[in-house]
Amino acid sequence: MEFTERLTALANKVAQQKGQLETEEATKNAFVMPFISTILGYDVFNPLEVVPEFTADVGVKKGxxxxxxxxxxxxxxxxxxCKHVGAPLKLEHASQLFRYFAVTNARIAILTNGEVYQFYTDLDAPNRMDAKPFLVLDLSDIDATLIPELQKLSKDVFDLDSIISAAGELKYIGQLKRAIAGQFKEPDVDWVKFFTTKVYEGAFTQKVREQFTPLVRKASQQFLNEQVNNRLTTALGAGATPMPIQSADAPAEAVQSEEAVEKDLREASDGVLTTIEELEAFQIIRAIVCNQVKPQRVIYRDAKSYCAVLLDDNNRRSIARLHFNTGQKYIGLFDADKKETRHPIDSLEEIFSFSDELRATVDRFVGASVL
Structure with a gap:
């Protein structure tokens, strides 16, 4: 199993089991030890590789x-x-990491609750652990750009020099990305002013700020939507049919066929909005079944209650349904009798665990077409 596949498998396990874990010890056994073993590649039962309850005297602190x-x-x-899964990760609760970092050879410190892993080093001062992590891995929302850096920490290819040299850039890029994400979600005054002055020549008064704040938020969301959609479409290859972009405030359904576009115009008052998560989930499903059929044959058709993924834009050929309009997300899968069963998911990566079922559904449609 490839590194990314192992990471995805662990993420699925965390999503499915985290609600049942009540103690820190359970978190270690269920999530942290598998992370050290299957992701980093160290034998957790070999004391020459992993030492549990590691002890080192630090100044007046003994034992x-x-x-x-x-x-x-x-x-x-x-x-x-380690902390209990779901517990907030705060450095004041990990004072041992600071002390041990200074008296051991360790250059990497990891603070985790089994779902989120924060990686620290000593960029700011030698042998003194930084106050901010250089890499944050969230198994509920894995950033694919971090996977190559994480892999450098694994036993087989452990490359400390490369890790440390990249840590400074990773640290600030990560912080910048989180800051930018916050502005896309809820822009502050400086962000609004910066973009307003690019397009508006008048003074940035209170009235202008109130007028442009929702416009900047909407433009940011639409831009992000377009970038995500374009990136996913490109990842499927040049042969994939580009997806029409749904604007953040557009009420019509997002579909691909001319008939569906006409239907959009007729039903524009229905207020259907295709979300970024639905687009991403659709592209994941499209990628999963692309060996069975050409990607452009797989389309989505959104509605108020669910987003349908169809073969050949045919309602009678439903591959899956995305029920993302409630707090708990579900993916609806179909059996040979076209009966739908909803499966709860906590992250989009979990869709990959249903790859066999999705491919089997498409195979049934393709086989029926041949007959």
Whole structure:
């Protein structure tokens, strides 16, 4: 199994089981140890590789323990401090990491609750752990751009020099991305003013700010929607049919055929809005079944209650339904009798776990067409 597949499998496990774990020890056993083992590649039962309850005397602090020390070439290279899944990760609750970082050979410290992993090093001052992580891995929303950097920490290709050299850039890029994401969601005054002055020549008064704040928010969301859609379409290859972009405030359904466009115009008052998550989920399904049929044959048709993924724009050939309009997301799958069963999902990556069912559904339609 490839590195990314192992990471996705662990993410699915966390999503399915985190609600049942009530203690820190359970979190370690269910999530953290598998992360160290299957993702980083260290034998958690070999004390020459992973030392649980690692102890080192630190000044007047005697007998303090840290959850795990990961060894590489007979040296402590990484320290791991664990919290209960769902617990907020705050450095004031991980003082051992700071102390141990200064008295061991470790250059990497990991603070985790089993779902979110924060990676620290000593960029700001030698042998002193930074206050901010250089890499944040969230298994509920995996950033694919971080996977190559994470892989450098694995046993087989452990490359500390490369990790440290890239850490500075990763640290600030990560913080910038989170700051930009916050502005896309809820722009502050400076962000609104910056863009308003690019398009508006008058003074930036209180009235102008109130007028442009929703416009900047809407433009940001539409731009992000377009970029995500274009990137996913490109990833499927040049042969894929580009998706029509749904504007953030457009009420019509987002579909591909001319008949569907006409239907959009007739039903424009229905207020259907295709979300970014629905577009991403659709593209995941399209990628899963692209070996069975050409990607352009798989389209989506949105409605108020669900977003349907269809073969050949045919309602009688439903591949799946995306029920994303409630707090709990569901993917609806169909059996041979076209009976729908809804499966709860907590992240879009979980859709990959239904690959066999999705392909089987398409195979049934293709087989029926041949007959």
């Amino acid at each position: 303090e323990k840290i959850d795990y020390a990961i060894m590489h070439e007979n040296k402590v290279q990484m320290l791991v401090e």
